[in-house]
Amino acid sequence: MVTTESIKELREMTGAGIMSCKKALEEAKGDIDGALEILKRQGHAKAERKAHREAKQGLIEAYIHTGGRIGAMVEVNCESDFVAHTDEFKMLAHDLAMQVTAINPLFLSSQDAPEGVDPSEACLLAQPFIKDPQKTVQDIIAETIARVGENIKVGRFARFELSRE
Numbered sequence: 001m002v003t004t005e006s007i008k009e010l011r012e013m014t015g016a017g018i019m020s021c022k023k024a025l026e027e028a029k030g031d032i033d034g035a036l037e038i039l040k041r042q043g044h045a046k047a048e049r050k051a052h053r054e055a056k057q058g059l060i061e062a063y064i065h066t067g068g069r070i071g072a073m074v075e076v077n078c079e080s081d082f083v084a085h086t087d088e089f090k091m092l093a094h095d096l097a098m099q100v101t102a103i104n105p106l107f108l109s110s111q112d113a114p115e116g117v118d119p120s121e122a123c124l125l126a127q128p129f130i131k132d133p134q135k136t137v138q139d140i141i142a143e144t145i146a147r148v149g150e151n152i153k154v155g156r157f158a159r160f161e162l163s164r165e
């Protein structure tokens with residue numbers, strides 16, 4: 001059974017629209033976990049439909065870890081300057097800069113990595129997300145694409161660490 005409370009709970013968990021949450025819950029017969037999976041699939045489908053669209057706007061986000069010894073810069077692109085200035089997009093860019101600082105990926109995606117490299121360790125988009133290890137960084141980006149309605153891509157990143165000499 002789909003209740004107003006379950007719709008509200010799912011909406012708070014995902015940021016998806018009320019009608020999307022209601023439809024996902026109805027399809028999952030009231031099961032929150034099932035509805036989460038449905039919304040996740042729908043988010044990926046939306047992201048795939050937008051993948052061909054050009055992303056020339058965006059921002060560069062820097063994150064310096066406490067103590068100032070490690071930091072990262074990440075270029076995150078979207079389709080419009082409007083989306084680039086939203087809190088949601090800024091938070092995504094910040095989280096990606098923290099991810100690069102914490103996990104130190106060597107490549108953006110598995111297509112960039114040489115054969116034999118474990119993508120979940122070496123490739124930013126395939127890494128488990130530091131704030132929710134059940135999702136990959138690519139999953140987080142796809143969820144944001146579904147919410148803001150624009151294509152989002154990571155352009156490039158760099159990580160800096162003081163030498164320990």
